[in-house]
Amino acid sequence: MIVGERKPMGEILEMIAPHEKVLLLGCGTCVTVCLAGGEREVGILAAQLRIHAKKEGKDLQIEEHTIERQCENEWVDEIKSRVEGVDAVMSMACGVGVQLVAEMYPEKAILPALNTTFMGYPVQHGTWLENCRGCGNCVLHLSGGVCPITRCAKSLMNGPCGGSQDGKCEIDEDIECAWQVIYERLKSGGRLDWMNNYQPPRNWSTAGSGGPRKSVKIEEVVD
Amino acid sequence: MEAKDVEVTAGTRDFEPRIVAFCCNYCAYAAADLAGSMRLSYPANVKVIRLPCSGKVEITYLLKALEDGADGVMVAGCLEGDCHFMEGNYRAKRKVRHAKRLVEEIGLESERVEMFNLSSAMAGRFAEIIREMTERIRKLGPSPLRKG
Structure with a gap:
């Protein structure tokens, strides 16, 4: 929401x-x-x-x-x-x-x-966590359903940076390192080999820096 | 739950505070009843509104009472750990804490809103709470909303 x-x-x-x-x-x-x-x-x-x-x-x-x-x-x-x-x-x-x-x-x-x-869901009653940046190019199928764009402070796509300590992000000890969460998620699902998949530089053209984005479903458009 | 009946026109002279007390059915309301049976006297400044649990109190009830002219509002719930509905009094405590912040940011004294805890057997404490609250509000003076 x-x-x-x-x-x-x-x-x-x-x-x-x-x-x-x-x-x-x-x-x-x-x-x-x-x-x-x-x-x-x-x-x-x-x-x-x-x-x-x-x-x-x-x-x-x-x-x-x-x-x-x-x-x-x-x-x-x-x-x-x-x-x-x-x-x-x-x-x-x-x-x-x-x-x-x-x-x-x-x-x-x-x-x-x-x-x-932001867009997010409640992690407990009264507390919401940002989960989606609406970047227009979803990668959740590659990252165990955890968004590295949103939840990693640097939006890294190929594993954690050196600031990941004890599973927390260096910017705030209350923030989980997204890549630690992704690692644990993949591990629990027996998909740890996915961590080896290299993600090439990302195409950010869908992410909104080119002005307001528009979505048209031509079959639904009523003139 | 209508708080319209606390509409008042009193000035600052001979100030008698008007206090609305939202009381849990299982403790404060019963304690008030017992205080009456025991012929304990306490200031007649309080209007008691019975709630099924202090957790039922809504922040809007507290604000509405103040808006309609109450000089102070209080919520009285069970002793901590003794809520009939397990945790209603803890919820009430959080709501009252938040209501204090809300009244403070619009320039009213947060002391006009308070939470108390007691059991249904504590009739003497109920009378004491009403005396405490009445004295506190008397010191603060009439609500600035009663100017007119």
């Missing part, structure tokens, strides 16, 4: 300051599951903003609403009447959702309440 974290309160208050009526818009998909921008987090932030406004004697109305997904037109289209009634929309979705809301309601100020951090 896409993982996000709420922005610092100072930033949020600064964004909200010029507005008197704000729609706080949650997203029911990834950011609900990663406990950053779902209905519950909308309720918490809305209460905080109202308390702050009351305390400061400011006139601020916060409307709370959460839609299934902010990254699809159909869902965002449904909130048209709500958006019309406010000065600004503060979105608690990932950057994708914020941008779609902004694109569909260009006349409104659309404010991001979250920092979109």
